Amino acid sequence: MKQYLITGMDGTDESALERRMSVRPLHFEKAKALKASGNFVLGGAILDDAGKMKGSMMVVQFESDAALKAWMAEEPYILGQVWQQIEVKPFKVADV
Structure with a gap:
């Protein structure tokens, strides 16, 4: 299978966090389905300094x-x- 690194940066407008939180449960539901099918490897939130x-x-x-x-x-x-800037790069998880 081909592996990909997806980076999605949220918008910076004042409604950005509200948009994220409103669809977050559905995002997690879809991620769980991806994991069950073997398509999800790793993921998480990118945080600011605060x-x-x-x-x-x-x-x-x-x-x-x-x-x-x-x-x-x-x-x-x-x-x-939610994601306003999306970057997709080919990726290879290290087999160590």
């Missing part, structure tokens, strides 16, 4: 770029416009 969430990172794996794009088309943080 400990406030300002983005997310995920390492995911899919059979193809098309499967990655299909997942992204349904990711709640993308659909809910």
Whole structure:
């Protein structure tokens, strides 16, 4: 499977945290389904110096770029416009 590092940075407007919190339960539900299917490797929130969430990172794996794009088309943080800047990079988890 191909692995990817997804970095999603939240918006900086005054509604950004509210948008994140409103779709967070659905984001977690989808992440649990990804984990059950073997597509979720690792993920978590990116924090600012005050400990406030300002983005997310995920390492995911899919059979193809098309499967990655299909997942992204349904990711709640993308659909809910929580992530305003999204970066996708090929990734390889170290086998140590």
